[in-house]
Amino acid sequence: MTSRRTVTLLDVARAAGVSKSTVSDALQGSGRVAEDTRRRVRDTADRLGYRPNSAAQRLRRASTGAIGLHLPRTATRLDYYMTLAFGAVTRAQEDGLDVVLLAPDGGAAGRLASRVDGLLVIDPEATDSAVPGLLDAGVPVVTGERYLGRAAAPAGAVVCDNAASLTALLDHVRECGARRPALLAPAGTSAWATALRATADAWGRTYGHEVAVRTVPFAATPDEAAQATMDLLAAEPAVDAVVCAPDGAAAGVLRAASRLGRTAGQDLLVASCVDSAALRACTPPVTAIDLRPDAYGRACAALLCDILAGRAGPETVRHHDWSLRVRVATSPGGPRRHSGQSEF
DSSP, rough: OOOOOOOOOOHHHHHSOOOOOHHHHHHHHHHHHOOHHHHHHHHHHHHTTOOOOOHHHHHHTTSEEEEEEEOOTTTGGGGHHHHHHHHHHHHHHHHTOEEOOOOOOOOOOOHHHHHHHHHESSSTTOOHHHHHHHSSSOOOOESSSOOOOSOOOEEEEEOOOOOHHHHHHHHHHHHTTTEEEEEEEEOOHHHHHHHHHHHHHHHHHHHHHOEEEEETTTTOOHHHHOOOHHHHHHTTTOEEEEESSSTHHHHHHHHHHHHTTTBBBBTBBBEESSSHHHHSSSSOOOEEEEEEEEHOOOHHHHHHHHHHHHHOOOEEEEOOOEEEEEOOTOOTTEEEEEEEEEOO
């Protein structure tokens, strides 16, 4: 049995009727190649089964074959970020890239440029001292959500319409009869946290149903959410719906409701801005926004891979969809699903 011969750049060039250098430029997204020629070369390469030698490519362009991933400091105990990270790893591997998880302080920017080809910075805080160094590390940076700080702009971003998702939750509890909703809002200066706090205020003014806002840690635990809910309901017993922002913390809202003799899904509606397995397993299951973290991680890595390969230009912004998962904690009649889409 003979092994199949490896298809080379020269084979693709001969089949496509162009030079070897044109094939190289077309496949890497570089050089001045007409779009119809670029498409013809790529179609020919696919038809012949051409596979680039990733090791040789990295040597030619001094590439490390890896990208860095910077997560919020509290990420290691949140399911959302771990799922997102695995999604990013899976997508990066499709382009032959490894993913290096960076230390929370970001490390020295000068050394980063020699260790990775690009960076993913997820939910960057405007006040995070590490982020400006990451943005100035000399490699392309893609952020998950916009960066609101004053440092250099990233090469690209993948964003959700977080205002729309919270509006959908507040509209839902209002439709279910709530007239005094509250939000356990995340602290911090990330685009997500900032959007949720602003949206709660705007929604209250629009609908004439003031949202009682209490600030909790960005990664509040169920215990912290329970204490915040106890304090909230003691101060404002008329509150009839609690929307909890942090991942998984809404389980604490249920615990507080039970201690105070409130019934979730009836005289106190409970919802979360982030879905998780823990919320689906609660009694009762909690209505939540499904941010699809695996797909989100994949989308962030895909954009960085496209920028590195020349398939996307700088300042590219892509939008990521979410879904509202309606469950018993706001709707005793049973679970439903509503799709949401980021639109700007």
